Amino acid sequence: MTAIGAALATAGLYQRELNSERQRHRALAQEHSLLGTRLQASERLSALLECEVERLKPVRKVTGIVVHHSESPFGDVPTVDAWHRERGFSQIGYHYLICNGQGGLDGEIQFGRDEDVQGAHAKANFRNEGTLGVCLVGTDQFTTAQKKSLQELLLHLCRRHGLTPGPQTIQRHHEQCPGTAFDLAGIIAGVQGHLARN
Numbered sequence: 444m445t446a447i448g449a450a451l452a453t454a455g456l457y458q459r460e461l462n463s464e465r466q467r468h469r470a471l472a473q474e475h476s477l478l479g480t481r482l483q484a485s486e487r488l489s490a491l492l493e494c495e496v497e498r499l500k501p502v503r504k505v506t507g508i509v510v511h512h513s514e515s516p517f518g519d520v521p522t523v524d525a526w527h528r529e530r531g532f533s534q535i536g537y538h539y540l541i542c543n544g545q546g547g548l549d550g551e552i553q554f555g556r557d558e559d560v561q562g563a564h565a566k567a568n569f570r571n572e573g574t575l576g577v578c579l580v581g582t583d584q585f586t587t588a589q590k591k592s593l594q595e596l597l598l599h600l601c602r603r604h605g606l607t608p609g610p611q612t613i614q615r616h617h618e619q620c621p622g623t624a625f626d627l628a629g630i631i632a633g634v635q636g637h638l639a640r641n
């Protein structure tokens with residue numbers, strides 16, 4: 444090989460090395476920009492998620508739950524809603540209704556007033572403020588399914604609103620409501636037991 448030939452060969456080698464180095468840099472740059480896109484996307488997603496979490500937060504500070512009966516052998520949300528509107532309420536006063544099979548399925552939990560709206564169920568001592576109203580359809584006798592649903596609903600509401608279940612946070616409306624023989628303390632104990640186990 445002549446001196447020029449050798450120089451050209453070396454230059455060619457150098458050129459190839461330079462090209463492969465450039466390629467490596469381009470690949471790295473592309474990877475970085477892809478990573479940048481992915482980071483931006485995940486930041487956008489987490490911002491969206493935060494908005495969603497904020498949106499789903501309860502607006503009203505709930506400090507307790509008041510349990511009632513409907514004082515009727517039957518009922519569901521549309522029926523009780525009509526009764527309450529007749530009494531001049533804007534809509535059903537309770538936040539939840541637990542059916543007994545006479546209008547609504549036995550043990551079915553129906554949604555009444557929105558949780559973020561103050562209820563109309565326990566006017567005395569301003570108990571509507573800060574409480575949720577839960578109503579069992581019936582007067583003195585409630586079905587096993589209703590009691591089971593009540594316990595599950597109370598558990599869910601305590602978790603959702605950070606309440607410690609007890610006689611302070613879960614109250615009867617008054618002595619006759621719900622039903623004189625109704626064992627609310629037993630239901631509360633069930634909720635406490637479940638929370639302690641989980």
Ligand SMILES: [Zn+2]
Nearest residue numbers: 511512616620
């Ligand atoms: Zn009541």
